Amino acid sequence: QVKLAESGGGSVQAGGSLRLSCKAVNYDSYSTNYCVGWWRQASGKEREGVAGLHNDIEASVAESVKGRFTISIDKAKNTVYLQMNALEPEDTAMYYCVSDVLCHNSDYFLRSKGVNRDWGQGTQVTVSS
Numbered sequence: 001q002v003k004l005a006e007s008g009g010g011s012v013q014a015g016g017s018l019r020l021s022c023k024a025v026n027y028d029s030y031s032t033n034y035c036v037g038w039w040r041q042a043s044g045k046e047r048e049g050v051a052g053l054h055n056d057i058e059a060s061v062a063e064s065v066k067g068r069f070t071i072s073i074d075k076a077k078n079t080v081y082l083q084m085n086a087l088e089p090e091d092t093a094m095y096y097c098v099s100d101v102l103c104h105n106s107d108y109f110l111r112s113k114g115v116n117r118d119w120g121q122g123t124q125v126t127v128s129s
Helices: 106-111
Strands: 003-007 010-013 018-025 035-041 048-054 058-061 069-074 079-084 093-100 123-128
Touching: 003 093, 018 035, 018 093, 018 123, 035 069, 035 079, 035 106, 048 069, 048 079, 048 106, 058 069, 058 106
Parallel strands: 010 123
Antiparallel strands: 003 018, 018 079, 035 048, 035 093, 048 058, 069 079, 093 123
């Protein structure tokens, strides 16, 4: 089981930036269909995929954050990042780091809840207008 630890959340005004980090432990670097990335859940809403990486290379981001959010990975540190710029109040949510070892591609990671994913505890992002 992969253990995921998020950090970097906080409160920011609209237009500001935050960078989330996710440290992965027991990460299977030999998996051939591995995805890692970010989902979020706003109060009273369903969870949604935000950004994902497939096999550390192929990336996808949700349409709602395209052009503002970027996902990246530092393989030496087993850490995934989510750089969030031009934040909007609608981005307010709990952000979760998620991994999936049965992941076809990064688009699948965003659109499907998967079968047996590992989730971090989450980090809160609050954007005020």
